[in-house]
Amino acid sequence: MDELARLLSARHMVRRYTDEPVTEDVLEQLLDLARRAPSAGNTQPWSFLVLRDGDVDRYWATTMPDPEARSRFRWQGLLSAPVLVVPYVCPDAYAERYGEADKAGTGLGAGIAAWPVPYWWVDGGAVVQNLLLLATAAGLGACLFGQFEHEAAVRAAFGVPDDQRALGTISLGWPAPDEPGRSAGRPRPALDQVLHRGFWQRERNDGRSDG
């Protein structure tokens, strides 16, 4: 518990890295452990695309093709991350899994449109958090960032099948001094503001509840 508490407090997005390489051994260990995440029906919908060297260059050429825009990019350290990991989930795997005999009664095998909550995003988030915490435990720095409108282009550039959805991209490397992201300084609300015991009441500024 103490070690996990320390890791949870220490974890933060790192957007600049040293030149020291991340060995394949370390990376494989992280990815192997990261997938020990919970998933609905134990579907385990995830896959990882690992990019190094020329593939990292190709990733940035795909998502930020304009050299001018790239030179103006705020997070120059991200551009020289030695490793990029793109975690993918396969939503169709859920329909397939829930079409199996033990899950047939749920009706969720009909297709992903039948899912009131798209659990692939929930389960994908668990894998991402695992990976970020494992990176912290290994002394590595990592940052999850969005692919925004480039998801299809990244899929095409690296031969990723169309049924895969990217959760974002995770840069990895040994941490170098950097500055925190713009959003990182947003205050964490007091626990009481997010905790609702028994009945959801909104606290007013004067401390009385407005129900």
Ligand SMILES: Cc1cc2nc3c(=O)[nH]c(=O)nc-3n(C[C@H](O)[C@H](O)[C@H](O)COP(=O)(O)O)c2cc1C
């Ligand atoms: C789903 C998701 C998408 C994010 N996208 C970006 C991004 O595109 N660029 C970026 O610099 N940081 C991104 N972040 C990092 C957040 O800004 C960061 O986690 C948040 O400010 C808290 O800071 P910390 O993780 O360092 O504690 C993303 C985080 C998450 C969870």
